[in-house]
Amino acid sequence: ALFGYILTFNEPEDPASLFDDFWQKMGEDYARDLSTRGTGTDAVVRALVLLDIEQRIQGGGKQLTDFNLSLSEADRALAEQVRAATVQANEPKEIQDELIPPPERAQLAESATMRLATLKPSQRAAYYAVLAAVACPKGQRIFFDAPGGTGKTYTFNTILAALRAKGLIVLAVASSGIAAILLELGRTFHSRFKCERLHPAANQTLNISAQTALAELLRRCHAIFWDEAAMGNKYHLEALDKTLRDFMDSNVPFGGKTIVLGGDFRQTLPIVRFASRAQILQVALTNSPLWAEFKSFKFEENMRIEGAREQLQRTGGVEVDAAQTLDRLEHFAKWLLRLGDGAE
Incomplete structure (x- = not known):
């Protein structure tokens, strides 16, 4: 948060060098959290720090490129994926069970x-x-x-x-x-x-x-x-x-x-x-x-009947068992509907 404030309001002379000197300190919380899951690398932590800075300075109408900083699309995707996984890992079990990673x-x-x-x-x-x-x-x-x-x-x-x-x-x-x-x-x-x-x-x-x-x-x-x-x-x-x-x-x-x-x-x-x-x-x-x-x-199309009909078509209509199965399924489906409608 402090680094984003410095970039937005204090205009440091060499923000890129300042970032290189302190990004590891800024990313200590990320590194500590990720190390418990064995997913923390310097590249991931650096990308997470840059993503966080970018989101903070955008409120002031600034971009990373304004300060000679950059975040590649690959690193951005990696950081967003790790952040989403981190958020999900901190959710209650009831919510974790319903979220797809x-x-x-x-x-x-x-x-x-x-x-x-x-x-x-x-x-x-x-x-x-x-x-x-x-x-x-x-x-x-x-x-x-x-x-x-x-x-x-x-x-x-x-x-x-x-x-x-x-x-x-x-x-x-x-x-x-x-x-x-x-x-x-x-x-x-x-x-x-x-x-x-x-x-x-x-x-x-x-x-x-x-x-x-x-x-x-x-x-x-x-x-x-x-x-x-x-x-x-x-x-x-x-x-x-x-x-x-x-x-x-x-x-x-x-x-x-x-x-x-x-x-x-x-x-x-x-x-x-x-x-x-x-x-x-x-x-x-x-x-x-x-x-x-x-x-x-x-829903009108009976999938079981459709499957039997497709099987019959694949055999050219000559497979006796498939034809008999289709007849039985069609008869049963119609009877079941009549029964449910009170006609049987």
């Missing part, structure tokens, strides 16, 4: 790009809608209406990869443990948000203190993805909404966070012990006042 983000971005090229039209529309929602200051609420086999989880993971590659914190949860395992960095809704599992009720909030690291994680996250949400209880959704509004000090739904739900209401609804059909429907997400906030995207 900077060196891994390029690979994750490449994976997201490759996945995007394979998405079907309805999946691609949902993908771009979520990315636009995350960029919106007040967020948006989105629901993927996705019958079995339409690639909901695949689309979820593609979007998660794209957002995390940008260094954003996005939380992935599911209503069941099996579904959570299929999500990248997935957790069950109950374990992640400490909600009342057995006896959810109206006007509850999540069991998270505002001063904890988990509360800070919720404040800093950009979006929350909830798979198999059709199994969820509306009181859990409302508790999440109340808690986020409180933590973000906002009256916007979910505190302005983007919420992405995925599921199929034709399948399992919330589990309520000893409840009648009417009581189960009463606690479904669609009976929450918050449901009006959600925009629905319907």
